[in-house]
Amino acid sequence: MVNAEILSIGTELLLGQIANTNAQYLSEELAQLGINCCWHTVVGDNCDRIKQCLRAALNRADLVITTGGLGPTADDLTTDCIGNFFAVPLVFDEATIEKIQAVFAGRGMIMPESNRKQALRPEGSQILSNPYGTAPGIIWEVSPKLIEKACLEYKDKARWIMTFPGVPSEMKAMWQGGARPFLLDKFVEGTIWSCELKHYGIGESALADMYSDLLQSHNPTVAPLAGLGECRLRVTAKAGTVGQAQQLAWPIIEQIRTKSGSMCYGSDTDTLESVVGKMLAERRLTVALAESCTGGLVSKRLTDIPGSSRYVKLNVVSYSNEAKHKLLGVEQAILEDKGSVSLECAYGMALGIKTLAQADIGVGITGIAGPDGGSQDKLVGLVYVALVADCFQTDKTLRFSPQLSRAEIRHRTASEALNMVRLFCLDNTQLAK
Amino acid sequence: MVNAEILSIGTELLLGQIANTNAQYLSEELAQLGINCCWHTVVGDNCDRIKQCLRAALNRADLVITTGGLGPTADDLTTDCIGNFFAVPLVFDEATIEKIQAVFAGRGMIMPESNRKQALRPEGSQILSNPYGTAPGIIWEVSPKLIEKACLEYKDKARWIMTFPGVPSEMKAMWQGGARPFLLDKFVEGTIWSCELKHYGIGESALADMYSDLLQSHNPTVAPLAGLGECRLRVTAKAGTVGQAQQLAWPIIEQIRTKSGSMCYGSDTDTLESVVGKMLAERRLTVALAESCTGGLVSKRLTDIPGSSRYVKLNVVSYSNEAKHKLLGVEQAILEDKGSVSLECAYGMALGIKTLAQADIGVGITGIAGPDGGSQDKLVGLVYVALVADCFQTDKTLRFSPQLSRAEIRHRTASEALNMVRLFCLDNTQLAK
Structure with missing residues (x-):
């Protein structure tokens, strides 16, 4: 069982200028993959504090997901701090430099020197590409040698680090396009497919009572969710392929649709x-x-x-x-x-x-x-x-x-x-x- | 200078069911008081993990503010964990029991036995009363003896713990009614008063350029904030009394209103x-x-x-x-x-x-x-x-x-x-x- 921690980096979060909606999004996604998210941490743009939080996170979690601090300015410290923590050199990713230059060229501009740092990655890590912005992230399986050198606890466990920018739309695109498929492939046996059935005209506890038997089931699982006077039932199935997962989920979905009748008004993105x-x-x-x-x-x-x-x-x-x-x-x-x-x-x-x-x-x-x-x-x-x-x-x-x-x-x-x-x-x- | 950490307790946050808006609210409030909030941590309803997070927070911060985990059910662990961490007995607060009983009596009900635990507080702490719900919080200056016994770092520093329920409306009422005045009195020389001037028809960076001189000033401070196509300038003054703080802020507010003209459409809660x-x-x-x-x-x-x-x-x-x-x-x-x-x-x-x-x-x-x-x-x-x-x-x-x-x-x-x-x-x- 993989334990994850989300480490959000950015002083604007600590000043209360924005809510940490990235952590909410990633947590919900991790839960759907069956990966335990046990901690969220928020730290400011301060190298010592970021490294302390990295140590704590890497000591207690297998997978550390960072958001923020990947921009081109001096207070964007994430990649630097990760390299520094493991005493690993940062290397320029040539393909990324070219992509960033192309983004600027597309706007009729020359890439400012400061954007070069966005193409840096710790030696040994892979680039997690960003379809919507200049800042890519990384996916990195930290080698046992580096784990030992960094004096982490539990030296025999693998550690994964993923970095994302703080802009929600970029983070989400990178999650869906790169990180989620990677985690599915790496940590999830087969695949996961889920569907939310939206209800109107019944409260969360009445819905939970109505389906108390289904809420106990394991594959697919059924979970009630509530918000703004409506509620949802999420049906999640695990199987070898999407088709097989859907086959597992389908009878339950049909059962709920039939029993809920007109109270179930739609699914997923329906409103x-x-x-x-x-x-x-x-x-x-x-x-x-x-x-x-x-x-x-x-x-x-x-x-x-x-x-x-x-x-x-x-x-x-x-x-x-x-x-x-x-x-x-x-x-x-x-x-x-x-x-x-x-x-x-x-x-x-x-x-x-x-x-x-x-x-x-x-x-x-x-x-x-x-x-x-x-x-x-x-x-x-x-x-x-x-x-x-x-x-x-x-x-x-x-x-x-x-x-x-x-x-x-x-x-x-x-x-x-x-x-x-x-x-x-x-x-x-x-x-x- | 006081450093604070916000420790949010609740598995629903780690599952992504809700965003941590409490941390945002408290961070903004702390920033206004001039108290540094350097970390947010979120942990689930698990006693060992809560105690580990408490230790980390108490080692690095002077003021630890918790939200969540004060309800009457078995997974509400905050008060228990705090008492347990310092090996201090929990005592029943008689006035609180009476208040909770009165809330139930007002609804024509008898208080369930499970609600008694909401009247527990660590020996030596004060009750932070909750005008809107049954769960009060605590304000506690932890004694040096207990800090030493708990093997915390920096033994000679005072530590403060405040607990709040997770329901935002209750948390906010307790903050405004009890915690904020306490912190103002304890940690802030004099008082703080601030006013937000709302602007329409100018972008954040243009506004920052227009007032670049004022953004450098110290008392009052002026900070630009943006959101949803509008922006704000927050003027914050510190002084012995509210009246004196307003006197400091007033000339700056007038100066901004005059210079911004019709772009400044109102203040604070105006829309x-x-x-x-x-x-x-x-x-x-x-x-x-x-x-x-x-x-x-x-x-x-x-x-x-x-x-x-x-x-x-x-x-x-x-x-x-x-x-x-x-x-x-x-x-x-x-x-x-x-x-x-x-x-x-x-x-x-x-x-x-x-x-x-x-x-x-x-x-x-x-x-x-x-x-x-x-x-x-x-x-x-x-x-x-x-x-x-x-x-x-x-x-x-x-x-x-x-x-x-x-x-x-x-x-x-x-x-x-x-x-x-x-x-x-x-x-x-x-x-x-």
Whole structure:
């Protein structure tokens, strides 16, 4: 079993200017490979401290992954410190120099002298190439002789060092393109394949209870994950080939999809808005929104998806009663008797926007997102959502805890509205081409 | 000079399920107090490893701040490990037990036996109380006798340990309410006061160049910070009292506000949308948006602000040409000859929504957010924003690099539109009450 440590190098992390999202990404990836990540360390751009942290990491872990400190400036110390720690000379990697020069030439510039240091690597290490930037990393199996010379503990164990730049997009590309395949090949018997099944309308603990048997299984493993009012089940299988791993995982995935039914809305990179968009496009349906308390958030999320102009034509944010009445045709009597935060008003808005936009589906949302605006009979967190289509209508009354923030109430309301459109599409599969 | 280390405890961090935002928050706070944070360490819920990390931290830092591991369950090990490390008995804090019992009683429940352990603290430590949850932390000056007994290096130096739960809201409340005042009192001569001046319309390096002289100054210090297309200057002053620190900082703040002029839009918790909202409310102006490529994002940001119903009455997301023409009255000739992505269309939308909503200011936004939809003469990233008011109109043509993501193009367009409304309000100060 391989133990890993992530050593992040950069004073900006210690000043709190950025969060260590690189460590999170790499940890999640390591976990998926079945490699234990037992420590994260963050240290500043200081050679003595970096070397002390390297010693601690190499003493307790088999695989040390560094991020940061690979740039061309004087405070980029990672490669230097690693070479210095093992008292190994740094050598110029000619292919890398040429690549860096080509990057600059492509921008019509001559490579500054300072960038030459980015082509240095400790003698004996391999270059981990960087498709997006000038700074490559290294992959290095440190020789037993060097381990002994550096006075590390556990002299008979192999040690691996991988270095990555701190820029997340470059780090991720190098991980996916070079480091992950290397680790898969080196430390993982066969390969690993995983799939996340995204759920809406059930909490993490209820989901864990529902699948308590599967959570005990070994290959594939099933793990629950939560976040932002949604949850996921990750199914991970190990096998000789990707195809074999998928064959192992498939029956479990099918079992979950069947049991979860409409609560499972998609997988992996799917989002509620992307799934709704795909369903609307397949069914050649258009949707139109009349938003009050969400103030455009549902429209924003729907149009986050490229190509959403196929199913979004016109949405309205009708904050005022006047807009609700004049533009959407919500009756004055409803606004006066029931108030703008009422189920009747939500229906009026849904019908009004459906007519105005000549859409197949109209959605009306009205409520109190807070922190002010609540009253004794209409508390902050009370929201009505209505959906109107030809020959069909449905609604939902939401009562969020007033302890939730305005942003959370709005986000969860938007998810609920998107989910109502999704469920409507699910019930109308015959419309899909 | 005090050196600090942040030791975050929790296997969920090592699995990559969450990012270590607590370490970022605490680091930024420590930097503001002038306390050096030299290391972050993350370790899982494992007693041996926690104790090893504690030893390393206590050997190199004066102040060790832990987060996580204070809950009632078996894998919450922090207090246990600290007591065990120093071979000090844990004692029940009676006041804490009573508080926890009261929290449960308030929910109509009896405190489970497992929560009793949350009232334990190492003998000699003080409780750091938690206003939002059941788990308090501790503040502990470890005695020289214990430091010697634990065989730490640098036996003559004092060591401080502070523990916090992992839940960010609880950690922050305990930091602001207990730990920060304690550290201010203990380690900072006098007090520290700081103010961030938020800028729009200038990049970080241009801002740093503009204030290169001030960036060298010592008390107050001035530091540039960047993020999401905006940047900030943080002015930090140290003095005997808050009043004296403010007196030191004030001339510099005034100097920056004067020199930056309209580029400095606010301070501290201000956002473009909150500042625009305040200005509109003060001037009793209403704004109405007709959004195409931003799809509701500007409306969403404006209505993120509580009370925005005072100045937002009606916004429209007019994705289709039909909506632009029929609802907003953009001329067919413009849509056919110039196209929907044109300055003329942006003006037509602005004027149309202003009329429809009977608002004081109308804003029209149309462009190509990508990744598809671009053409040879209209590239992805081309956006037009028009603002129309009574007797005034202005516009802006934006040409974002097509390498920016759809989300970035939309976010920056929204910021630009909000800033145009802000500048209009600035030019119309006579309207403010």
